[in-house]
Amino acid sequence: MDVLKNFKERAASKLQKIVFAEGDDERIVKAAAEIEAEKIAEIVILGNLESIKEAAAEYGVELDGVEIIDPEDSEYIAEFRDEFYQLRKHKGITKAEAEKAVKDPLYFGTMMIYTDKADGMVAGAANATGNVLRPAFQIVKTAEGISTVSSALIMVLKDKSFGEEGVMVFSDCAVNPAPNSEQLAEIAISTADTAKSLLDFDPKVAMLSFSTMGSACHENVDNVREAVKIAHENAPHLKIDGEMQADAALVESVGQRKAPESEIAGRANVLVFPDLQSGNIGYKLVQRLAGADAVGPILQGLAAPINDLSRGCSVEDVVNLTAITAVQAQNK
Ligand SMILES: CC(C)(COP(=O)(O)OP(=O)(O)OC[C@H]1O[C@@H](n2cnc3c(N)ncnc32)[C@H](O)[C@@H]1OP(=O)(O)O)[C@@H](O)C(=O)NCCC(=O)NCCS
């Protein structure tokens, strides 16, 4: 299964309009050209028209067919200012502050989605994750029934014996620094949904810890154990188990030794980390030491498809995440 090629083919079957908010980043300009050439999505780049055209010429890429909008000088400013003011006036924002905010490309791009001028957005190549998340939380907000937005990484491993032919989903590696047990349970359920809807997995979710089924005692372990209980209550149809260590989740013989009663141990295809320190470190270790493709972070639980990139991303990472964003937009 070439999962990444599959996303590109699905995206190409019904083109979606995706905004790139970071027109001054080389990888973004090159990715826009590649996506346009391969007809994966319709791309709008935000930034200064002349600078982006000059950059494309310098990189030797064509941007024919790619729309470029300068948020500083756009016909949409008044509309976006008024809409954003309505959304945030209860927080004490003024109209002048609203206008300044929507000229920021990350806010402008999010407003394009909110006002149905685009179907999705990809950003984060040049901005820290928090800067991508804040406008998304303030403008498009959470999907119905969701209180905690989180993120998933699709990990495509070289070793095909793990997960589903080497494909796994990791969460939460980008959003919630210290989830409580309710939030951790919601993250597990959202990630199972992402694995099912994007990859057609039968999700087998391992809730990770430094303890397996009570082998250690600590309040951090209790948080994970409680999350498993809540997830079972809220989504009894899902296969979610833990707490368990990563080796018990991934290796059949270790799973049998440490958690013989578990139907997830040794067979997990979804890993839920106990907090953001372990999740973010964990995915980057697998990406860099094991040479895995790490696509995402894909935001889950937002009312519209807006996805984050790592500042360490490659052009191919941008193309892959754009294809996934377009597939999410098709599914809306
Ligand atoms: C997500 C994040 C940006 C929120 O920032 P913050 O300054 O703490 O924001 P606040 O707690 O004031 O919340 C801001 C808004 O977002 C909402 N929000 C925060 N976290 C949320 C979540 N996980 N799901 C849904 N909404 C959330 C709040 O409800 C609030 O809404 P409001 O302004 O309408 O009241 C912050 O948690 C963060 O920086 N996370 C880590 C990101 C990161 O560095 N990742 C590592 C690299 S990938």
Ligand SMILES: CC(=O)OP(=O)(O)O
């Ligand atoms: C997802 C992530 O870790 O983003 P960055 O590398 O940009 O901090």
